Amino acid sequence: MSWVLQGVSILGGPPTDVLVDGGVIAEIGAGLRGEQTLDAAGLVALPGLVDLHTHLREPGREDAETVETGTAAAALGGFTAVHAMANTDPVADTAGVVEQVFHLGRAAGHCDVAPVGAVTVGLRGTALAELGAMATSAARVRVFSDDGVCVSDAGLMRRALEYVKAFDGVVAQHAEEPSLTVGAQLHEGVVSAQLGLAGWPAVAEEAIIARDCLLAGHVGSRLHICHVSTAGSVELIRFAKARGIDVTAEVTPHHLLLTDASATGYDPVFKVNPPLRTRADVDAVRAGLADGTIDAVATDHAPHATEDKETEWAAARPGMLGLQTALPIVAGLGLAWSVIAERMSSAPARIGRLPGHGRPIAVGEPANLCLFDPAATWTVDGHALASRAHNTPYEGMTMTGAVVATFLRGEPTVLDGKLT
Amino acid sequence: MNRHLLSAADLTRDDALLVLDTAAELAAVSDRSVKKLPTLRGRTVVNLFYEDSTRTRISFEVAAKRLSADVITFSAKGSSVSKGESLKDTALTLQAIGADAVVCRHHASGAPHTLSRWVEGSVVNAGDGTHEHPTQALLDAYTMRARTGRLEGLRVAIVGDVLHSRVARSNVLLLATLGAEVTLVSPPTLLPLGVDAWPAETSYDLDAVLPKTDVVMMLRVQRERMGAAYFPSEREYARRYGLDAARMAALPDEAIVMHPGPMNRGMEIAAEVADSVRSTIVDQVANGVSVRMAVLYLLLAGGQTADQGRGGAA
Ligand SMILES: [Zn+2]
Numbered sequence: 001m002s003w004v005l006q007g008v009s010i011l012g013g014p015p016t017d018v019l020v021d022g023g024v025i026a027e028i029g030a031g032l033r034g035e036q037t038l039d040a041a042g043l044v045a046l047p048g049l050v051d052l053h054t055h056l057r058e059p060g061r062e063d064a065e066t067v068e069t070g071t072a073a074a075a076l077g078g079f080t081a082v083h084a085m086a087n088t089d090p091v092a093d094t095a096g097v098v099e100q101v102f103h104l105g106r107a108a109g110h111c112d113v114a115p116v117g118a119v120t121v122g123l124r125g126t127a128l129a130e131l132g133a134m135a136t137s138a139a140r141v142r143v144f145s146d147d148g149v150c151v152s153d154a155g156l157m158r159r160a161l162e163y164v165k166a167f168d169g170v171v172a173q174h175a176e177e178p179s180l181t182v183g184a185q186l187h188e189g190v191v192s193a194q195l196g197l198a199g200w201p202a203v204a205e206e207a208i209i210a211r212d213c214l215l216a217g218h219v220g221s222r223l224h225i226c227h228v229s230t231a232g233s234v235e236l237i238r239f240a241k242a243r244g245i246d247v248t249a250e251v252t253p254h255h256l257l258l259t260d261a262s263a264t265g266y267d268p269v270f271k272v273n274p275p276l277r278t279r280a281d282v283d284a285v286r287a288g289l290a291d292g293t294i295d296a297v298a299t300d301h302a303p304h305a306t307e308d309k310e311t312e313w314a315a316a317r318p319g320m321l322g323l324q325t326a327l328p329i330v331a332g333l334g335l336a337w338s339v340i341a342e343r344m345s346s347a348p349a350r351i352g353r354l355p356g357h358g359r360p361i362a363v364g365e366p367a368n369l370c371l372f373d374p375a376a377t378w379t380v381d382g383h384a385l386a387s388r389a390h391n392t393p394y395e396g397m398t399m400t401g402a403v404v405a406t407f408l409r410g411e412p413t414v415l416d417g418k419l420t
Numbered sequence: 421m422n423r424h425l426l427s428a429a430d431l432t433r434d435d436a437l438l439v440l441d442t443a444a445e446l447a448a449v450s451d452r453s454v455k456k457l458p459t460l461r462g463r464t465v466v467n468l469f470y471e472d473s474t475r476t477r478i479s480f481e482v483a484a485k486r487l488s489a490d491v492i493t494f495s496a497k498g499s500s501v502s503k504g505e506s507l508k509d510t511a512l513t514l515q516a517i518g519a520d521a522v523v524c525r526h527h528a529s530g531a532p533h534t535l536s537r538w539v540e541g542s543v544v545n546a547g548d549g550t551h552e553h554p555t556q557a558l559l560d561a562y563t564m565r566a567r568t569g570r571l572e573g574l575r576v577a578i579v580g581d582v583l584h585s586r587v588a589r590s591n592v593l594l595l596a597t598l599g600a601e602v603t604l605v606s607p608p609t610l611l612p613l614g615v616d617a618w619p620a621e622t623s624y625d626l627d628a629v630l631p632k633t634d635v636v637m638m639l640r641v642q643r644e645r646m647g648a649a650y651f652p653s654e655r656e657y658a659r660r661y662g663l664d665a666a667r668m669a670a671l672p673d674e675a676i677v678m679h680p681g682p683m684n685r686g687m688e689i690a691a692e693v694a695d696s697v698r699s700t701i702v703d704q705v706a707n708g709v710s711v712r713m714a715v716l717y718l719l720l721a722g723g724q725t726a727d728q729g730r731g732g733a734a
Pocket of ligand 1: 147174274
């Protein structure tokens with residue numbers, strides 16, 4: 001089925017028609033015709049968004065999210081590809097598990113699912129998982145991460161960085177020096193002191209980033225830093241990039257928007273790892289995203305069952321939903337559309353080595369697209385989101401900007417803001 | 421007053437003084453042979469104790485019973501609480517019982533806040549994790565006022581494990597509200613990062629602080645902190661931060677010594693100090709009942725005066 005997107009603004013440019021046919025962008029110009037027409041006046045076309053950091057929870061916690069519901073949320077959020085984190089049960093540390101997740105993604109059909117492989121067996125941080133088997137499996141794993149836990153052993157991290165070079169992989173580090181975060185609940189500072197919650201110090205993140213950048217430089221490997229949350233981390237990555245170290249980094253929408261002051265009422269919906277930081281940190285990660293020190297926005301979409309969040313703070317699991325609110329939050333930061341496209345699509349697709357995603361909107365390119373209405377407003381309701389879980393920190397908040405349509409290889413997965 | 425007492429910061433200066441004055445009035449009643457008041461007859465007070473604390477639990481029980489409330493105690497041992505029932509389910513049970521007040525002691529900071537979102541009755545924080553213990557601060561302020569005659573301008577040193585102390589947090593907030601001058605004295609490892617934002621001075625040097633102190637409050641130091649390298653040994657802790665007879669002699673003549681209990685005699689406080697005439701430790705226990713009566717009374721019987729309450733109109 002061919003589609004004409006009528007009067008769409010490509011990356012904020014002048015209105016034009018875009019003809020999508022045969023899974024690719026067939027023509028761009030005025031007065032185009034197709035079998036179906038979508039009135040896209042006022043809508044901005046972005047390349048389909050790519051998430052480097054999604055927790056789909058399947059296998060293991062299907063009560064919180066499944067590949068089906070999580071990818072539905074992704075499509076509704078404008079994503080055409082997500083990287084499914086490895087901390088499932090069983091852990092995605094074998095070719096069998098990553099292929100299972102990959103095939104579940106195919107079957108659901110809402111967006112592409114690129115499984116992330118665990119770096120170490122069982123995320124235990126002691127022995128390398130069979131990274132090569134995952135890389136050569138049907139899932140073509142390129143991103144490896146023990147996310148949720150840090151690969152804290154420096155020697156093992158060095159070996160992982162080296163080993164994945166053989167198949168152009170990258171290690172995505174959850175930077176958290178564990179001896180500095182025993183029992184940690186909230187960013188260590190004024191708010192944690194007041195609330196009597198054990199502090200999660202910025203230095204626990206920064207120390208690992210510094211170490212791993214030096215390791216990556218030493219062995220000439222690619223390194224990716226998950227969910228950068230502190231001003232110091234941004235400085236360190238800036239320094240490493242200036243030294244020519246091949247490091248990339250992501251930041252989450254919540255670290256771009258929220259601060260540790262949100263924790264004052266002890267509502268665990270605001271509990272996340274790494275924790276929400278201070279206003280100065282928010283300003284620094286925004287600046288880092290704007291100047292390219294931080295390459296990508298990644299959601300760290302982390303669904304949790306109600307009973308894991310309706311509890312006292314210390315007993316709650318860390319993490320929050322993010323897929324359906326990511327683009328409105330980032331669009332509110334005042335970045336150019338071309339920069340948003342780079343940070344939310346092109347860069348994550350490059351880092352994850354996903355051919356066909358994050359491409360320019362140009363004739364002959366794959367028709368992976370997100371159509372966004374920057375003027376629409378809507379109120380966040382956790383129960384109305386597509387995820388099985390409801391743990392959004394933005395409950396009741398008015399968002400400006402809404403995803404109207406998403407196209408995956410020329411076929412709409414979302415039309416009129418609803419799943420097709 | 422707010423509906424709940426979750427933090428000492430919930431109390432304005434007028435609220436706090438009202439609690440202290442009401443406690444004084446109720447203490448006078450407690451001295452009579454008939455100790456019971458009918459004020460909270462027909463009201464239900466639930467003591468929900470997730471953490472063993474015999475002294476605080478008994479203090480609240482006695483306080484509620486002296487006001488003629490029906491008292492139900494759920495404690496960590498031998499109830500559904502110990503069998504892993506969630507706080508949410510316990511809250512729903514308390515709601516079904518029709519608890520007018522829930523006195524909550526919990527090992528997790530903020531648990532009483534969480535509970536207060538799920539129950540209609542008043543929630544009183546009886547100590548939550550490493551956060552706060554507001555009724556302890558009220559009874560401490562009551563004791564200070566009773567012994568020294570004032571709170572405004574009173575120089576109070578709080579000594580010990582400030583990082584993990586709910587007593588210290590509540591005392592700092594309440595004493596600042598009441599115009600006292602607080603100095604926290606602690607090894608650097610046991611002061612929270614972020615303490616600069618508190619309305620208190622800090623010092624690492626107990627000997628320098630003692631001569632300028634009207635009230636010295638010794639915090640309990642848990643021996644397991646040593647294992648986590650907060651300090652090298654009990655002996656070294658006692659040498660640098662323990663209050664022994666020699667240090668007590670450096671205090672001004674009228675100064676008093678407080679401890680929220682239970683004490684580690686020989687560690688943060690020497691036996692001869694704990695048992696000296698300066699010590700208010702026994703007073704604190706007695707005052708605890710009066711202050712908790714006042715809190716329950718003010719939260720549950722609202723704006724009426726204690727005299728009206730005596731008519732049983734509540
Ligand atoms: Zn992580």
